[in-house]
Amino acid sequence: MSDIEIAQQAKMQPIIGLAHQHYGIAAEHLDPIGHYKAKISLEYINSLTDRTDGKLILVTAISPTPAGEGKTTTTVGLGDAMNRIGKKTIMCLREPSLGPCFGVKGGAAGGGYAQVVPMEDINLHFTGDFHAIGVAHNLLSALIDNHINHGNALDIDPRRIQWKRVVDMNDRALRHIVVGMGGAANGYLREDGYDIVVASEVMAILCLATSRADLKARLGRIVIGYKSDRTTPVYARDLKAHGAMAALLKDAIKPNLVQTLENNIAIIHGGPFANIAHGCNTVTATKTALKLADYVVTEAGFGADLGAEKFIDIKCRMSGLKPAAVVLVATVRALKFHGGVAKDALNQENLIALQQGFANLARHYHNITQHYGLPCVVCINHFTFDTEAEIALLQNQCAALGAACVVSKHWAEGGAGAESLAVAITEIVDNREPAFTFVYDADLGLWEKIEAIATKLYGAANVTANAKVKAQLAAWQADYGTFPICMAKTQMSFSTNPNSKGAPSGHTVEISDVRLANGAGFIVAIAGDMMTMPGLPKVPAAERIDIDDDGRITGLF
Known part of the structure; x- marks a missing residue:
């Protein structure tokens, strides 16, 4: 069965009852959105302050390839497995962007029997957080042009405006545009452009804010551009925009509660894309989970050079969070791709390419253990095409590196297939205190x-x-x-x-x-030439997505 077919057969439990059953969260502290999604009130979150924090486990991956690595799938599978072995665990994930859903990937809620559900809702609009972020961002864009049109009392230099517009869709035609066309009634003619919502500073602010007051203050500090002297910054608060922007984010700031296929709690909140954004779930979500559970499994975007680095040097630095250990996800197929094998030949055994591609995993492992100062377990996310010889070679290479290595079959078997990984990682976090370090000092230039x-x-x-x-x-x-x-x-x-x-x-x-x-x-x-507005591929995933007369969605993943 496909991922979406597995998800559609899930036996979900009402989220209000599940939250109370597992964590004693009373119904009045949750804002239900249908039966299977809910937002946690900030008032309840603030009431958890005196509780002891659980231990934080970060899941990251080797440099991504078209073969796939399964970072979210591993995060869910590991969380389910830890609950199976009696470790009270919550997963903290990031919300999918519609861009990749309709572009390349087709979904981002895990895979196989290690998924969060309701899968279609999570991938398509979810609880409206991204919509709220996009509207708040574009409100500021509109206020900028409106201010200039009505006399420009702040003396904003239209050539020095730094604030673009955003949309949550891969649309390369919007990267560079001209606004204000059609005469004076339509504003001031100037160049502009769009980023994807995930790359919005409003997204980053939501992910890093610790309260409504902090959210509003951060929104007010946004530099939208400069005055005609070319050096004096103009802030969002100068346009009196931050109050209305914060109002639009009134509900988006609350973390979202869902469940896995095995009816374990997961919090999904904040944006992905560690290639162009900081790519982590919200500080509020992570800290809330740490107060509720003994262990929290969270993910950071893309490879460890991007997602894990930003998790540590941005999110942890600002919030005081300290991971206890890291899981580095790799697949045999992806490592063979790094060793030079074409995508259509990845299912064939190739020990030479696997050995060559291992260099990518080795560097990520070195970075995690040496530059982040964190213990690391390598998770081989198992595919049915992996041969015994390939698995043995990979295990031997990890052993030579000094790395603990576990083959995990959570995609096919759910939490049961990841129990060995759960045992390995909890053994570390329960018995070792990491020498956690940042990649650079804050006072460095x-x-x-x-x-x-x-x-x-x-x-x-x-x-x-x-x-x-x-x-x-x-x-x-x-x-x-x-x-x-x-x-x-x-x-x-x-x-x-x-x-x-x-x-x-x-x-x-x-x-x-x-x-x-x-x-x-x-x-x-x-x-380099990195774009903050991706484009769609030649054959976008949108072409495979459909819905029938009964409302059943197909092709999402």
Whole structure:
């Protein structure tokens, strides 16, 4: 059966009863959205302050490939398995974007028998959080142009506006546009563009905010552009936009409660895309789960060089969160792809390619253990085409690396197939105190932080940028020098070339642009030609998605 067919046969339980049964959450603390989704009230979350935190486990992966790695699937399978062995565990996941759902992937709620449900709802609109973020973002866009049209009392330089528009769909035609056409009645003619909602600073702010007051203050600190003197910033609060934006996010700030196929609780809240955003679920969701459960399994976006790095250097740095251990997900198929095997030949045994592709896993493992200072278990996400010889080779390579390695069959068997992984990771988190470290110090210069990420994690020999980028970073240093870096880079490689597989070293990382996210509290550094508005593939997943007269959706995954 397909993932969506498995999900449609799930025996879900009403979420209100499930939350009370597992965690004693009374019905009045939940805002139900149908029978199987609910939002947790902030008032209830605030009441948990005095509880002891559980232990945090981060799931990340090797550099992604078209073969798939199964990071979300592993997060769900591991959480189910830990509950099976008597470890009270909640999973914290990120909300899917409609862009990939209709573009390449077709869904992002796990897979096989390790899924969160209701799968169709989660992938399509869910509880409306992304819609609210997009509207709040675009309200600020509209207020900017409206202010200029009505006299521009703030002296905003239309050529120096930094705030784009957003839409939650891959639409390359919107990357660069012109607004205000049609004469003076339609505003001031200027260049503009769209990003995908996931890349919005409003998304990052929602993910990092700790309260409604913090949310509103961060929204107010957004720098939308500069005055005609070219140096004085204009803030969202100058336009009196932050109150209305926060009002639009009134419900979006509340974490979403759902369940797995095995009726275990999962919290899904916040955006994906660690290639162009920070790619983590919300601080509020993670901290809430840590107060409710003894263990929390969470995921970060894409590979460990992007998602795990931002989880640690942005999310953990700002929130005080400290992971106890990391699960590094890999598949035999993906490692063979990194070893040079074409996608249509990945189901054939190829020990030479597997050995060559292992270099990618080895570097991620080294980064996690040496640069993040965290213990790490390698999870081989099992596929039916994996041969015994390939599994044995991979296990031997991990052993030579000093890495614990577990074959997990959660896709086919659910939590039962991941019990060995659950035992391995809980043995570590229950008995070891990690020497947790950041990749760079907060007081390091902005350019030096970029260099640290590129040289330590990517294996780069050199980092370059044009004079404009370096001058901008130098100008920001005095006011924003303590900010972390949110690197926007292809997820497909340690380099900026998506076709460079394995573990390239000695390459040059070019920083083509930098952006200030003052409300979120970080600097975005664009590496190479990375786009913050993806495009659809030649054959988008949307062509396979359909709905019948009974409302049954097909082709979502």
